Amino acid sequence: MDKVYNHKEAEDKHYKTWEEKGYFKPEINPDGKPYCIILPPPNANGDLHFGHAMFTVEDILIRYHRMKGDAALWLPGTDHAGIETQFVFEKKLQSEGQSRFDYSQEELYQMIWDFVKQSHGKIQNQLKKLGYSLDWSREKFTLDPEIQKLVYKTFKKMYEDGLIYRAHKLVNYCTRDGTSFSDLEVIHEERNSPLYYIRYGPLVLATTRPETKFGDTGVAVNPNDERYKQYIGKEIEIETVLGKASMKVVGDEAVDPEFGTGVVKVTPAHDFTDFEIGKRHDLPLKQVIGYDGKMNDHAGRFEGLYVKQARAAIVEEMKEKNLIEKVDEGYMNRVGLCYKCKTILEPLPLEQWFVKVDSLRNEAIRVIKEKKVKIHPQVFETHCLQWLENLRDWNISRQIVWGMRIPAWKNKATGEWMVTEGDSPEGMEWEQDTDTFDTWFSSGQWPFVTLKTSKDGDFEKFYPTAVLETAYDILRAWVSRMVMLGTYVTGEVPFRNVLFHGIVNDPYGKKMSKSKGNVVNPLELIEQYGADAVRFALVYGNATGNDQSLSYPKLDAARKFTNKLWNMARFIEMAEKDANQEFGVNNSLRDLKEGTKLKENYEWIEKAQNLIDEVTKYIDSYQFNLAAERLYEFSWHEFADIYIEDIKRSTENESWVVLKSIYVILLKLLHPFMPFVTEEIYQKMSGHGESIMIEKWPSI
């Protein structure tokens, strides 16, 4: 053996062999208990970021269960990531001086498809470099035809069950990206929004959005507000910059008498609260802002101005006409921004497909409360339930091309809708909706659509899956949706356990992001420290679910650990040369224990038994950090520092057999954490088996 472990040489070689020999397939343990993890599909629009290296936790579980003899399946896949990908692609187009408007829907789709294909190759390479024992023969992509078909089927079923409806409602609309978003995709930010006190006939009201006044169809006050009771139900005459108008005053509980003057203008077409008020009092919807973000013809001479310009111009004129009583310039409020481009979102009325969430949500809450789905660490269960309880109907229409086109057709003559499982209806009068599904509508079905379209029998065998492991930041967007949709479609929960890992920040504790330029590609670190060291460093010293900062000292410590393990093997090899024989390995600790005559051997066997017991318990309870710490501690400070130092004085052959046997146990226990170095050592040792990867997990 060389003096130093060379990870670069070992890693690619072993991964290739493992894959070729079919070790990643569950069929390697044909009679084993099914154990399945579906890889959270990375977005197929670029490289993996460093946080994805936390999937190491899944590989640990899979390798551990495979060694325990389970039919372990880790199923890989990628997500088309609708708006995310289209956004990345549009930026790319932009940098080439082009725009999405230069292409037809079909052309754009094809171009993004090609782009995604390239990304896919990079992602697959990264996952392999990390040593992940994924069954590539079962790989899936969200836009695979057979996956789409199942998603369509779900949509149709939901439509028939009355869980999908089409409605003209307010949506969060990004006038820059040209699409609506779900509530979840809106980010709120504190902004300075001057509060204008506007004269409205006999009343004064406060608003941050004077430009929407052309869309006002009423004025609201709190019904218990003594100051304004007299006006409720009356029409008031008001002066506007576009001339006189009359407005109905309504009483509504949503109005807070303490805020501003206690009077609110009601603009049902451009404000969520106002939309609700309008519905309660039968106020009409009057849209004054278009989907291009400009004022429309209801705004008179302000038509064609962008919202911001219009606001300034209108305020100017209102001041001239003395319609503004005062302005609170320093007023701060929270505005909704597009989470991709940070444009202020406009609430705009649009006809969209919605998921009625009531029954789905209640069922999801039930299975979580009844522990049919167990969430670890426990605290995330609270988060999940809290979100589910506040859930509102889910807008699943997106006005983008990159995604699954919604399988709904409108009759040009009658306007009625027909939903199919993807097939076009007969006849020329049907026109397909141009919108696509929210990405999460398809990824929310991931566990069952993958298994149902995989090898025959996979669904029956592996569903519900054992564990869903992912970063906690997509608990709401993804995990909750999977529980809802999976339970609804299959009648069974999608997974028995959910396990959350934390975020990996940069060395200074700051979130890694492309705009900050502090992202680290896992490949760089693998190159430098070796995949095993990267994996080990991520697991060691960090409790499950907690965030961590990338630590170079820790990576270095982990790399030294791989080298230490290597040198233990060299020591044994050297001893064998000196003794001019190969020491045997006995895999049965019990036999060894019964056979030994020496007290110190007996004691070391007991220590090994304890170690197996502890590590097994820690993995079973998802305490990977404790398992890693215990293995590190034992290997280095007990096995190397004490055991090996002591045995240097021994001439007993039996002692060497015990030592070597315990060393092999150590390698096996470490294999899920550090697959490459353990395999490389194992292959180099005398009397080794085919691969440590398919060896049996040590037992007491």
Add this chain to the structure above:
RNA sequence: GGAUCCAUAGCUCAGUUGGUUAGAGCGCGUCAUUGACAUUGACGAGGUCAGUGGUUCGAGUCCACUUGGGUCCACCA
């Protein structure tokens, strides 16, 4: 405005049913070693476990409050 998490050695963090002198990595000090170890080993310094009060025979661990930091959620015009 709600919810939630965190505060433990110089730094980064472990410490899951409350139980003997509170742990690791890195860093630091002294010595040894280059015949497994591109190094490693031995020994060592270093903590009123944020603060206050409480429950308990016993609290870093449970409860309340305070202070400082983070995250998430929310339709305040």
